[in-house]
Amino acid sequence: MGKMQTMQEAELDALKAIIIGRFPxxxxxxxxxxxxxxxxIAVDVDDRLIFKFPRNEIAEKSLIREISLLNVIRPAVAMPVPDIRLIEASRIFSRHQKLKGSYLETPHYERLPEEARENLALCLARFYVDLHGLDRDTMRAAGASPVEAWAKPDEVREKALPLLSGDLKTQAERIIASWADLPPDPYGETYGFFDGHGWNMAFDHESSRLSGIYDFADSGFGPLHRDFIYSNFIATDLTERIISNYEALSGCPLERTRVEVLTGAHRLWELAEAVDDAPRVPFMIDHFAYWVAALR
Structure with missing residues (x-):
């Protein structure tokens, strides 16, 4: 632990020197x-500014793409999102004002009163309506591309099922079968966030209000219903509220069963992806087990 702490301190000192060199x-x-x-790697300054340092050339391109996307998204959505500025120096990095708040996780949500839950769901529903209404050609010109493809159901079945047993295995078999039988999304593909879990939210716990959403690196074109699965990492109650508000705002009815199946499929896909990374496997099994328990 001491060695790891020393390495992090050295890394922070190096990044601090770069930041101060540009912003004395x-x-x-x-x-x-x-x-x-x-x-x-992200550095927080005075709980006010965030500086991000890409790890490699691929990450640099991802950051530049995210900035381009946000320049289109920011004026088009009611939800506050980061206003990121690229700093071109010997090492490329970015700077933006920190959105007030911190992660929103399941225990936090469970403590929220009814009014705060409904307000949160309405804000997120508006966010999705705004995003899904963005012009595809405009977003493509800004750098949007298809979201990461999941492995096929047969591949997930082959890799994930041997890692499970008992009721979890039975439930996994049911979900994969339902997933394999899903027809194409009735609304086709849309530009969306596709990462709307609580670790990408700035939630002001004092006021019980959402201050904004960040990390659009994984946004892109994908099946519309898939954009609603990630709030299930927080609570199924939140997802149901988001969907209900989205339907009211957009006039587009959604298939709740499809969202449920895709949520389970996503967790099994992540488990299948972890098959060669032994330390991650128990964590991914727990994620799937949590989802199965939430369905009861």
Whole structure:
């Protein structure tokens, strides 16, 4: 633990030097290393600014693409989203004002009163309506591309089922069979977020209100119903409320059974993807088990 802490401190010192070199007015500020993502390392400054440092060339391209997408999204949605500025130096990085708040996870949601739950669902439903209404050609020109494809049901069945037993295996078999039988999405493909879990939300726990959404690197074109599965990481109650509000705002009825099947399929796909990464397997099994329990 001590060695890991020392490495993180050294990394933070190096990034702090880069930031101050470009923004000397931040010399007396408080710097902290945020939970490190796959693509970038993020530094929080004074709980006010976020600086992101891509890890490699692929991550640099992803950041540049995200900035381009947000420049189209920001004026078109009611939901606050980051206003990211690219800083071109010896090492490319970005800067944006931090959205007030922190993650929204299941225990937080369960403590919310009825009014706050409904307000949250309405805000998210409006967000999805706004996103899904964006012009496809405009988003494509801004850099949007198809979202990551999942493995086929037969491949997921082959990899995931041997990792499960008992009721979990039975439920997995049922979900995969239902997934394999799903016809194409009735609304086809749309530009969407496709990452709307609570770890991409800035939730103000003092006011019990959503301050904004961030991390659009995984956004793109995909089946419309798939955009509604990620809030199930928070609570099925939230997803149902989002769908109900979305239907009222858009006039488009949604298939709840499809969202349910796709949620289970997504978790089984993630489990299948982890088959060669032994430490991740128990974590992914727990994710699937949580979903199965939520269906009861």
């Amino acid at each position: 007015d931040l010399t007396g500020s408080r710097f902290s290393l945020l939970t490190q993502g796959w693509d970038s």
